[in-house]
Amino acid sequence: MLAMLSVRACHPYELHRLIVDTHKDYVTGLPRSLYHAVERLAGEELIIPVATSREGRRPERTVYEITDEGRRELSTRLRALLENPTPDRRAFAAAVSLVGTLPVPDALRALRTRAAAIEGLLAGMNAHLRVMKDSGLPDVLMIEVDYERMLNEAELSWVRAVIARLDSGELGWSDTTRHDLLSQVLDEP
Structure with missing residues (x-):
């Protein structure tokens, strides 16, 4: 939510629509948990209400925007998710889907840190094997370690490819986190 609110102030229902419309499948428990x-984010002053409106007999809708503290928190959380490999790869998929909210140099540092961590994991796994x-x-008794090793090798290869694309300028997002892009998604019927 912090990432989405870093693009545009909106109310929770708009956030819900954006999550559904952009297939952010890692977000679960919607819409109540949203x-x-x-x-919780408002209580922590990471977001603040900026407007309240009502259309007809519908419930009041409060529009929220991210605070400067919220932006710092988003950056900290996102970098941690990008940097630290965990057995639950869904967290990394979520972080990758939001990487465009970070400045490219921060994303590069985080991805390089992740690559180094995966290289360390692989060295340990290979030694163990x-x-x-x-x-x-017998190999069959260690087949799950081999499986994890292969997943880590594939992820490392992908991370290195993304780093190369960022370094070369082929991949970038300086103009992609724009209000009009979010509006296109939210304003579609």
Whole structure:
């Protein structure tokens, strides 16, 4: 929500529509959890209400915008998700989907940190697999470690490719986090 509000002030229903329309499938428990999250973020002063309106007999809608503290918190949280590999890859997928809210140099640093962390994980896994193989343990008993190793290798390859695209200028987003892009999604019937 902080990332979406960093683009444009909107009310929780608009946020819900944006999440659904852009297929942010990692967001679960909608829409009730969305309203609880908005309340929590407002309580932490990461977002603030800026307007309230009512259309006909519909309930009042409060429009929120992100605060400077909210932007700092978004940047901190997003960099942590990008930098730190975890067994739950959904968090990384979520972070990647929001990477455009970071300045490109920050995204590059975070992705380079992740690549180094994955390289360390792979070195440890490869050493573990060699020791187990040398001990005479049948491969089938370590097949899940091999599976995780392959997933990490694929992720490392992808992260390196994204870093190369960012370094070359092929991939960038200086003008993509714009109000008009969000409006296109929200204003479609």
